[in-house]
Amino acid sequence: MSFLDLKNVTKIYPNGTKAVHETSLSVDEGEFMVFVGPSGCGKSTLLRMVAGLEDITEGDINLDGKLINEVDPSERDVAMVFQNYALYPHMNVYNNLAYGLKNRGIDKETIEQKVNDAAKLLQISDYLQRKPSMLSGGQRQRVAMGRAIVRNPKIFLFDEPLSNLDAKLRIQMRLEIKKLQQKVGVTSIFVTHDQVEAMTLADRLAVINNGIIEQLGTPIEIYDNPKSLFVAGFIGSPQMNFLDGNIKNKTLSAESFEIKDIDSDFEGEVKLGIRPEHLSQSENSLINLKVDLVEQLGSDNLVYGQLKDKKDFCYRCPGNLTIEKGADLSLNIENNKYYIFDKSTGKRVN
Amino acid sequence: MKIKPLQIIAHIILILGVLLMVVPIWISFASSSHDSVTILTEGMKFHIGDQLARNYNEVLNEKGGWSEEVTAAKMFINSFIMALGIATLKVVISAMSAYALVYYRFKLAVPIFWLIFITLLVPLEVRIFPSYKIVSDLGLTNSYTGLILPLVASATATFFFRQFYKTIPDELLESAKLDGANAWSFFIDFLVPLSKTMIAAMFIFMFVYGYSQYLWPLIMTTAEEYWTVVMGMKIIYTESYEGVALPRTAERFAYIILSMIPPVLVVVFLQKWFIKGLIQTEK
Ligand SMILES: Nc1ncnc2c1ncn2[C@@H]1O[C@H](COP(=O)(O)OP(=O)(O)O)[C@@H](O)[C@H]1O
Ligand SMILES: [Mg+2]
Numbered sequence: 131m132s133f134l135d136l137k138n139v140t141k142i143y144p145n146g147t148k149a150v151h152e153t154s155l156s157v158d159e160g161e162f163m164v165f166v167g168p169s170g171c172g173k174s175t176l177l178r179m180v181a182g183l184e185d186i187t188e189g190d191i192n193l194d195g196k197l198i199n200e201v202d203p204s205e206r207d208v209a210m211v212f213q214n215y216a217l218y219p220h221m222n223v224y225n226n227l228a229y230g231l232k233n234r235g236i237d238k239e240t241i242e243q244k245v246n247d248a249a250k251l252l253q254i255s256d257y258l259q260r261k262p263s264m265l266s267g268g269q270r271q272r273v274a275m276g277r278a279i280v281r282n283p284k285i286f287l288f289d290e291p292l293s294n295l296d297a298k299l300r301i302q303m304r305l306e307i308k309k310l311q312q313k314v315g316v317t318s319i320f321v322t323h324d325q326v327e328a329m330t331l332a333d334r335l336a337v338i339n340n341g342i343i344e345q346l347g348t349p350i351e352i353y354d355n356p357k358s359l360f361v362a363g364f365i366g367s368p369q370m371n372f373l374d375g376n377i378k379n380k381t382l383s384a385e386s387f388e389i390k391d392i393d394s395d396f397e398g399e400v401k402l403g404i405r406p407e408h409l410s411q412s413e414n415s416l417i418n419l420k421v422d423l424v425e426q427l428g429s430d431n432l433v434y435g436q437l438k439d440k441k442d443f444c445y446r447c448p449g450n451l452t453i454e455k456g457a458d459l460s461l462n463i464e465n466n467k468y469y470i471f472d473k474s475t476g477k478r479v480n
Numbered sequence: 481m482k483i484k485p486l487q488i489i490a491h492i493i494l495i496l497g498v499l500l501m502v503v504p505i506w507i508s509f510a511s512s513s514h515d516s517v518t519i520l521t522e523g524m525k526f527h528i529g530d531q532l533a534r535n536y537n538e539v540l541n542e543k544g545g546w547s548e549e550v551t552a553a554k555m556f557i558n559s560f561i562m563a564l565g566i567a568t569l570k571v572v573i574s575a576m577s578a579y580a581l582v583y584y585r586f587k588l589a590v591p592i593f594w595l596i597f598i599t600l601l602v603p604l605e606v607r608i609f610p611s612y613k614i615v616s617d618l619g620l621t622n623s624y625t626g627l628i629l630p631l632v633a634s635a636t637a638t639f640f641f642r643q644f645y646k647t648i649p650d651e652l653l654e655s656a657k658l659d660g661a662n663a664w665s666f667f668i669d670f671l672v673p674l675s676k677t678m679i680a681a682m683f684i685f686m687f688v689y690g691y692s693q694y695l696w697p698l699i700m701t702t703a704e705e706y707w708t709v710v711m712g713m714k715i716i717y718t719e720s721y722e723g724v725a726l727p728r729t730a731e732r733f734a735y736i737i738l739s740m741i742p743p744v745l746v747v748v749f750l751q752k753w754f755i756k757g758l759i760q761t762e763k
Pocket of ligand 1: 143144145147148149167168169170171172173174175176
């Protein structure tokens with residue numbers, strides 16, 4: 131059994147909303163697990179069940195070899211960083227950090243030692259006497275993390291902790307969280323709807339949709355090998371291009387081109403997925419793109435345009451290529467990196 | 481800086497308001513420093529006279545009542561104890577019952593809240609006979625407990641505390657729970673400090689409420705040693721009809737001025753808290 135074990139966990143809210151369906155998942159000790167999915171998919175609910183803030187309708191959760199379904203949140207030894215931090219407004223930073231330790235009956239000197247260590251680690255030593263209202267967003271974020279770290283809990287839970295920060299700070303804090311987690315080595319679950327955040331932070335990530343884990347794996351596995359239409363569309367930026375197609379006798383026809391000898395026995399209606407970055411310009415082309423717009427990011431260009439049948443399409447090319455608006459590009463799929471999904475079920479078929 | 485006409489008008493209105501409040505008090509105070517004959521013959525005074533110390537000493541220490549034993553000082557102490565007890569218990573009980581109503585999601589929370597709320601329609605004066613019966617059956621007449629206890633439940637304060645607690649984000653509770661807080665420590669460590677301002681305001685209102693009670697102490701007490709200030713006010717006014725001496729008008733004014741001091745002290749003492757809470761907006 132791994133460190134944290136969810137077995138067939140289901141959550142039905144009193145009003146009948148089924149937020150999580152029979153979800154099973156294990157997290158190893160020291161692992162950084164990320165739950166990613168669109169808003170309302172049940173990520174927070176799942177996290178809150180681990181924390182003990184929501185009752186578990188069905189299933190079991192084991193933490194460190196102990197069934198914790200009925201264990202009170204205060205006894206679970208988990209720490210959580212909330213979206214708007216939930217700092218204690220009437221306590222200064224020191225007491226915000228110390229409160230959890232005091233409740234555990236730890237003596238004063240040890241508390242002081244621990245708080246100071248955590249404050250140093252998070253570079254908030256200078257603000258220990260301030261109230262949260264006198265701190266900036268980034269500083270509050272650090273205090274919230276300090277409050278979690280100082281207790282040395284079995285598991286860290288983060289519920290979209292970066293979403294209240296501006297873009298630059300978000301990237302910086304993302305890095306810091308990752309570094310911190312590696313330094314402290316504590317098992318963590320991080321919830322986000324931002325796939326970039328998910329990819330950069332995760333040791334493994336769980337892509338959740340409608341209360342179901344669609345796919346579980348390392349970021350690269352999921353990027354390279356999405357198992358469903360949803361995962362393929364959700365992970366990767368800019369989004370994967372999808373074209374309607376049809377397979378007959380191992381030949382896929384989509385738009386105005388055909389791919390022969392595909393690696394699938396599937397027959398029927400499909401969606402063909404091609405990532406913008408898996409395309410290149412070549413002579414004997416498959417796809418003809420009429421360019422509408424070019425976004426120059428410096429390192430890359432994002433080329434947006436339309437295919438013959440007016441279908442929107444995106445191509446990502448190195449930033450040193452100059453591409454004019456209105457140009458006609460001939461594109462090929464690199465190394466046969468394309469994905470085929472059953473149109474009716476969304477399941478990957480190649 | 482140029483003063484706009486609108487500002488002048490605003491100030492005039494404010495100054496008039498202040499005068500309206502302050503002048504009667506000043507007249508009472510000034511009049512309390514003359515002797516009664518002067519007041520009776522010349523009317524009320526605007527300036528301080530020379531009888532200040534004598535009048536106040538007389539009012540505070542002269543023994544009165546049927547038994548000639550109770551002094552005004554004793555009545556002030558009684559009123560103060562009664563008001564303090566009522567205000568303290570009202571605040572404590574209301575805060576705790578609001579806590580139960582908001583945070584313990586039992587099925588009857590809403591009906592119970594409305595039941596408490598309905599008691600607003602049944603003030604003490606309406607239920608004075610049953611209340612008296614209960615208190616006297618418990619043998620609590622002529623005691624501080626009897627003076628205080630029937631007045632400590634407060635729908636108003638419960639309502640205000642409930643509304644306040646509802647504005648506290650759930651995440652604070654959740655966060656505290658994960659930090660190992662139990663029901664009691666969440667109340668003491670979070671709700672009480674967060675509602676400091678509220679507590680101070682409620683305490684002031686309830687103190688004044690308790691201090692100005694008239695009917696209940698009148699019915700409750702037969703022993704003079706439990707008389708309160710407001711009762712004394714009545715006595716000091718009726719006194720002159722019984723005696724042959726001149727009405728002691730100056731002393732009455734002194735008594736009125738003295739009777740204002742305890743509530744004023746409470747306000748002065750608590751306003752620091754009160755204002756601090758108002759200006760230090762804590763998110
Ligand atoms: N307290 C609640 N009562 C009823 N339904 C809820 C409650 N909390 C969340 N939900 C519903 O459960 C689903 C999942 O919510 P949530 O876990 O918060 O999603 P996410 O965090 O992924 O955005 C949503 O449909 C939401 O409306
Ligand atoms: Mg959420």
